[in-house]
Amino acid sequence: MTAVFSASRALVTALIALAAGAANPAHAQRYSVEYTITMPEPASHLYSVQLFVSGLVGQSVELQMPVWSPGRYARMDFARNVQEFAAVTSDGKPVSWTKTNGSRWVLRPGSARSVRITYRVFANSQLSGTFSVLDQHHANWNGPSIFMYVEGQKQNPVTLSVIPPDTWTVINGEVTRPGQRFFRFPTYDHLVDTPTEVAPAEALMLESFVVDGRQYRLMIHHSGTVRDSTRRRFVRDVESLVRYQNSVFGAPPIDQYTFLFHLGFNGWDGMEHLTSTQITVPTPWTDGAKLLPGIEVASHEYFHVWNVKRVRPAALGPFDYTREAYQPSLWVAEGWTQYYGLVTLHRSGVEDLPGFYRRMAGLIQENLTAPGRKEVSARMSSLHAPFWDGAMDPQPSNLANTYFDYYTKGAGIAAYLDLYIRDRTNNKRSLNDVFNTLKRRTWDAPKSSYYLQGRGYTENDVEAAVGDVANVDPSEWFARHVGGTVDLDFDQALGWVGLRLVRSGDQWRIEEMQDATPAQLRVRLGWTTGRTDK
Numbered sequence: 001m002t003a004v005f006s007a008s009r010a011l012v013t014a015l016i017a018l019a020a021g022a023a024n025p026a027h028a029q030r031y032s033v034e035y036t037i038t039m040p041e042p043a044s045h046l047y048s049v050q051l052f053v054s055g056l057v058g059q060s061v062e063l064q065m066p067v068w069s070p071g072r073y074a075r076m077d078f079a080r081n082v083q084e085f086a087a088v089t090s091d092g093k094p095v096s097w098t099k100t101n102g103s104r105w106v107l108r109p110g111s112a113r114s115v116r117i118t119y120r121v122f123a124n125s126q127l128s129g130t131f132s133v134l135d136q137h138h139a140n141w142n143g144p145s146i147f148m149y150v151e152g153q154k155q156n157p158v159t160l161s162v163i164p165p166d167t168w169t170v171i172n173g174e175v176t177r178p179g180q181r182f183f184r185f186p187t188y189d190h191l192v193d194t195p196t197e198v199a200p201a202e203a204l205m206l207e208s209f210v211v212d213g214r215q216y217r218l219m220i221h222h223s224g225t226v227r228d229s230t231r232r233r234f235v236r237d238v239e240s241l242v243r244y245q246n247s248v249f250g251a252p253p254i255d256q257y258t259f260l261f262h263l264g265f266n267g268w269d270g271m272e273h274l275t276s277t278q279i280t281v282p283t284p285w286t287d288g289a290k291l292l293p294g295i296e297v298a299s300h301e302y303f304h305v306w307n308v309k310r311v312r313p314a315a316l317g318p319f320d321y322t323r324e325a326y327q328p329s330l331w332v333a334e335g336w337t338q339y340y341g342l343v344t345l346h347r348s349g350v351e352d353l354p355g356f357y358r359r360m361a362g363l364i365q366e367n368l369t370a371p372g373r374k375e376v377s378a379r380m381s382s383l384h385a386p387f388w389d390g391a392m393d394p395q396p397s398n399l400a401n402t403y404f405d406y407y408t409k410g411a412g413i414a415a416y417l418d419l420y421i422r423d424r425t426n427n428k429r430s431l432n433d434v435f436n437t438l439k440r441r442t443w444d445a446p447k448s449s450y451y452l453q454g455r456g457y458t459e460n461d462v463e464a465a466v467g468d469v470a471n472v473d474p475s476e477w478f479a480r481h482v483g484g485t486v487d488l489d490f491d492q493a494l495g496w497v498g499l500r501l502v503r504s505g506d507q508w509r510i511e512e513m514q515d516a517t518p519a520q521l522r523v524r525l526g527w528t529t530g531r532t533d534k
Contacts, residue, residue: 054114066321074391129271138199143192155450173276212251223264272304300341314456330382335410367412372404423496
């Protein structure tokens with residue numbers, strides 16, 4: 001591999017500066033910030049939120065409602081569902097306020113040392129990883145759509161008290177004991193990165209297992225009856241996914257992780273979080289299903305526990321919630337996660353080898369036939385995410401012919417690189433090593449902001465990690481296939497492992513060559529199983 005890295009270094013620098021700017025406090029004074037959320041009339045679809053801010057020193061208090069949600073990228077303007085906003089001092093005196101735009105409130109509390117803000121949020125969406133729901137059956141929220149933050153205080157600890165209807169239980173990634181209603185978060189970012197389900201206990205199935213000393217919990221909100229054997233199979237399959245993916249990066253640096261599954265309900269989504277994921281699939285389980293609904297999405301989302309949430313692009317933490325997010329590396333953040341989500345199904349033992357070949361053939365076919373692949377590079381596809389990922393469509397567009405998503409493009413790049421590195425090193429190294437090199441460069445680097453340890457990565461970091469692992473200069477290759485729109489040579493790549501791509505109408509397939517050499521067979525086995533010969 002030879003290539004010139006043509007990425008816009010100015011763009012990367014600007015994105016890093018933007019992320020760093022989000023961490024700079026507007027107020028030197030640290031306030032105490034306490035949230036309370038109640039749902040007194042679930043049928044009204046209205047959450048009641050209280051924000052108590054104390055420690056004021058006679059200055060204005062600025063409140064910001066996020067305009068987007070991390071993991072979605074497009075602008076959402078959650079403030080449109082905020083109503084009945086009010087503020088009073090601790091002795092009940094009204095506090096004057098105004099707005100500087102649709103999502104920002106400015107309060108003038110005078111000499112008061114504390115202020116109590118109340119507002120309601122209308123939440124009647126279908127289940128998703130972006131919006132919130134409240135009805136007579138349950139409550140489910142995604143933090144950015146519910147909680148304002150105090151400008152200049154995002155980096156400081158906050159608390160949350162949940163007051164649910166009687167007999168309803170609270171489950172999220174931070175629940176550590178039955179009946180828990182009070183939570184402490186190290187920052188606002190952690191608060192809104194904790195999706196929460198509140199529902200009658202009998203509506204939820206709760207399961208758990210332990211892998212690598214970590215507790216994994218499954219909350220399963222399923223429409224319809226479930227056989228015990230199907231339930232056990234689902235839990236076993238999720239555990240298999242976790243075991244394999246922990247072998248790539250190592251176990252995550254947390255004590256517990258929570259899967260929130262909604263199966264058989266309207267909506268189709270999966271969203272990554274620091275200590276949990278929330279997954280919605282409209283198909284309920286059936287006993288004879290070859291792959292139970294929810295498993296494929298879980299395979300993708302759990303890989304995010306490292307890729308995106310910890311080993312993260314520079315613009316994805318800490319977050320600027322005042323504008324939609326543009327950054328050039330979603331082809332790694334989402335695309336490489338998509339690849340690992342697909343290959344995990346076989347490498348973990350959940351899916352058979354023919355299934356692995358079908359998935360890889362489908363991925364390659366999309367990468368070589370989608371019209372938009374010649375219009376946008378992997379980098380430009382990433383930067384256009386706010387036009388595509390959950391974005392409203394106010395006018396007809398030609399995206400079907402002019403856009404190729406960074407999930408599929410990035411997964412194709414990951415597949416090619418995995419094959420290339422395994423072939424070049426006689427299966428002694430793989431794309432896993434690139435990830436772990438990237439992890440050492442960024443996650444293990446000095447802390448660059450209040451948010452998490454380490455720093456975010458840039459495309460320079462990704463390119464350098466590939467070069468280090470493969471022992472090549474990948475700059476020209478990156479220019480052609482990441483910054484450019486040149487098709488990857490998958491025929492050659494599959495040939496390295498004794499496989500053949502058969503183009504047959506609308507259904508391409510991968511076949512094994514009968515004359516594959518022992519060396520090709522060794523690398524093929526490594527690719528299909530995920531193992532290396534170290």
